Amino acid sequence: MSDYSLDLNDDQQTLVDWVHTFAADVIRPAAEEWDEREEFPWPIVQEAANIGLYGWEFMAANLSDPTGLSIVLAIEELFWGDAGIGLAIFGSGLAAAGISGNGTPEQVMEWVPQCYGTADKVQLGAFCVSEPDAGSDVSSLRTRAVYDEATDEWVLNGTKAWITNGGIADIHVVVAAVDPALKGRGQASFVVPPGTKGLSMGQKYKKHGIKASHTSEVVLEDVRVPGRCLLGGKEKLDEKLARGREAGKTGQKQPAMATFEATRPAVGAQALGVARAAYEYSLAYAKERMAFGRPIIMNQAIAFKLADMKMEIDAARLLVHRAAWMAATRKEFKNGEGSMSKLKAAEVAVWVTEQAIQILGGYGYTREYPVERWHRDAKIFTIFEGTSEIQRLVISRNISGLRIE
Numbered sequence: 001m002s003d004y005s006l007d008l009n010d011d012q013q014t015l016v017d018w019v020h021t022f023a024a025d026v027i028r029p030a031a032e033e034w035d036e037r038e039e040f041p042w043p044i045v046q047e048a049a050n051i052g053l054y055g056w057e058f059m060a061a062n063l064s065d066p067t068g069l070s071i072v073l074a075i076e077e078l079f080w081g082d083a084g085i086g087l088a089i090f091g092s093g094l095a096a097a098g099i100s101g102n103g104t105p106e107q108v109m110e111w112v113p114q115c116y117g118t119a120d121k122v123q124l125g126a127f128c129v130s131e132p133d134a135g136s137d138v139s140s141l142r143t144r145a146v147y148d149e150a151t152d153e154w155v156l157n158g159t160k161a162w163i164t165n166g167g168i169a170d171i172h173v174v175v176a177a178v179d180p181a182l183k184g185r186g187q188a189s190f191v192v193p194p195g196t197k198g199l200s201m202g203q204k205y206k207k208h209g210i211k212a213s214h215t216s217e218v219v220l221e222d223v224r225v226p227g228r229c230l231l232g233g234k235e236k237l238d239e240k241l242a243r244g245r246e247a248g249k250t251g252q253k254q255p256a257m258a259t260f261e262a263t264r265p266a267v268g269a270q271a272l273g274v275a276r277a278a279y280e281y282s283l284a285y286a287k288e289r290m291a292f293g294r295p296i297i298m299n300q301a302i303a304f305k306l307a308d309m310k311m312e313i314d315a316a317r318l319l320v321h322r323a324a325w326m327a328a329t330r331k332e333f334k335n336g337e338g339s340m341s342k343l344k345a346a347e348v349a350v351w352v353t354e355q356a357i358q359i360l361g362g363y364g365y366t367r368e369y370p371v372e373r374w375h376r377d378a379k380i381f382t383i384f385e386g387t388s389e390i391q392r393l394v395i396s397r398n399i400s401g402l403r404i405e
């Protein structure tokens with residue numbers, strides 16, 4: 001296998017260096033301020049748009065890498081800078097993925113660029129699936145979509161919870177139940193265009209970490225969208241509903257699950273960025289900090305911790321890269337490899353950031369040093385886009401062929 005290589009190619013290395021420079025020069029210095037302010041970091045997102053790091057062209061270019069690695073490499077660097085700001089920059093990608101995964105080519109061309117806008121007019125996208133009573137259990141959505149044949153419009157009603165960019169986005173992609181009795185097979189995704197009446201922001205959540213990322217409820221009250229906003233089109237939906245009604249079981253994945261499945265290695269890469277930041281910081285600190293007349297790294301208790309941190313991060317990265325490569329080359333995730341990558345990287349990030357606090361001792365526990373922030377930020381990766389328990393469910397069902405509950 002002469003062409004087998006784990007080296008990054010020149011384009012990938014250039015990308016890593018470019019994103020890293022932005023993360024080091026622009027994101028890192030701003031991270032503490034936006035964490036404290038707990039507001040969306042518009043000036044930083046604008047700077048990212050100015051240099052072409054925020055925009056659909058950037059996403060399209062990186063997603064077209066046939067190895068699948070470019071996008072996860074870029075994300076790791078971005079989140080190395082800061083996870084809250086990283087998600088502010090990357091969050092629109094979830095809406096874009098929802099549109100790309102379910103829309104017709106015409107819908108993708110029309111709506112995906114609008115999730116980002118331009119450097120002159122930055123826009124945001126939000127992907128709205130979760131509800132107060134339906135997070136992991138996405139088959140139980142209560143938000144309803146009813147077709148008004150007279151006007152060829154869909155009428156959406158319901159409340160979405162925990163929505164990244166919710167209410168401040170220009171494009172909201174909403175997953176709703178058309179036929180609730182069919183559970184996941186009775187759901188469809190809709191684009192809610194900018195300025196549509198009836199969509200409003202509910203409560204804005206105060207969070208434990210990733211505070212620079214905006215998370216809100218989205219309230220939908222008689223929101224009317226034109227028929228062309230149904231992703232995939234009416235004919236496809238009617239076929240899907242008919243199949244669902246007849247067979248009861250079509251094996252077809254519901255829209256929300258398909259989106260999350262494809263984006264899992266990307267979430268793993270986010271977690272990797274945070275873990276690597278904490279590892280690098282605590283390694284440098286351990287070489288500097290003196291106790292008992294020697295640098296603390298001279299104690300095996302500290303050095304071995306750092307060895308394990310590095311090993312776990314590298315192991316997680318290999319899983320993330322494998323899953324990204326499998327997704328790009330359309331290999332089937334027979335053993336839940338996408339879930340494995342997200343699960344491992346998330347748990348590594350939580351563990352590594354906790355070890356980093358330990359290595360910094362009392363300083364690590366204060367907000368004067370960034371490691372406590374990284375620990376707060378890391379925790380989200382075991383929760384959103386499928387909790388760790390749900391990832392284990394996916395993996396165990398895949399490896400066993402059984403419907404493990």
Ligand SMILES: Cc1cc2nc3c(=O)[nH]c(=O)nc-3n(C[C@H](O)[C@H](O)[C@H](O)COP(=O)(O)OP(=O)(O)OC[C@H]3O[C@@H](n4cnc5c(N)ncnc54)[C@H](O)[C@@H]3O)c2cc1C
Pocket residue numbers: 094126127128129130132133134135136137161162163164165207210215380383384385386387388389390393405
């Ligand atoms: C900051 C943030 C941003 C988010 N952004 C978005 C977004 O942009 N769009 C969006 O749609 N959603 C978003 N979410 C929602 C997120 O995906 C959900 O919070 C997550 O899926 C978990 O759902 P839940 O909170 O309802 O928890 P629950 O589903 O109530 O789970 C509670 C606990 O029970 C466990 N559990 C549940 N079912 C099982 C089971 N069958 N087996 C074993 N354990 C189980 C879970 O693992 C968890 O530990 C976001 C959440 C947060 C916190």
